[in-house]
Amino acid sequence: MSLRPVVLCIDDNVLVLAIRKSLLESRDFRVLTAEDGPAGLEIVNRKPIDVVIVDYEMPRMDGGAVAKELRRRYADLPILLASGFAGKIPESLLAIVDGFIAKGSSPDLLIKEVKRVTEAKPKRPEPQMFDASRKHIRQSHKRVVPSKQQLRGSKHRLQRCRRYRNR
Numbered sequence: 001m002s003l004r005p006v007v008l009c010i011d012d013n014v015l016v017l018a019i020r021k022s023l024l025e026s027r028d029f030r031v032l033t034a035e036d037g038p039a040g041l042e043i044v045n046r047k048p049i050d051v052v053i054v055d056y057e058m059p060r061m062d063g064g065a066v067a068k069e070l071r072r073r074y075a076d077l078p079i080l081l082a083s084g085f086a087g088k089i090p091e092s093l094l095a096i097v098d099g100f101i102a103k104g105s106s107p108d109l110l111i112k113e114v115k116r117v118t119e120a121k122p123k124r125p126e127p128q129m130f131d132a133s134r135k136h137i138r139q140s141h142k143r144v145v146p147s148k149q150q151l152r153g154s155k156h157r158l159q160r161c162r163r164y165r166n167r
Contacts, residue, residue: 006050011053011058012055
């Protein structure tokens, strides 16, 4: 069993979100959506994401600010920038994202770019099947449950652990 890659689409246009979600789900991706930058950042903080597709022009927090914040928090998270105005995007922003998708380009190009960045990224581990014997359960429980001393780490380390726990 392989894990389906999780794609987060952030766009203020609900129709674009619905089309992208439908297209990506038809190609065996799991898709989460957010209608603005802050909502997208909140989803990334709570759930393991394999790739983010973010619109460049949005109210409240534009795609450039979202991409910069994602890169600051999660350096290895693939980010694809989408825009209908390719000439307006600063070179400094294009340098920090993993790819660019022009709005209105073919669905095959979108799928190709998403596959490219997800395949280049380290894979999340497969879920492991455990022996149901009591001895094995006790031993695995000891390994999984951290001590109070281990939990006294920094907030940043705990956030990283939560983010990558299910990968």
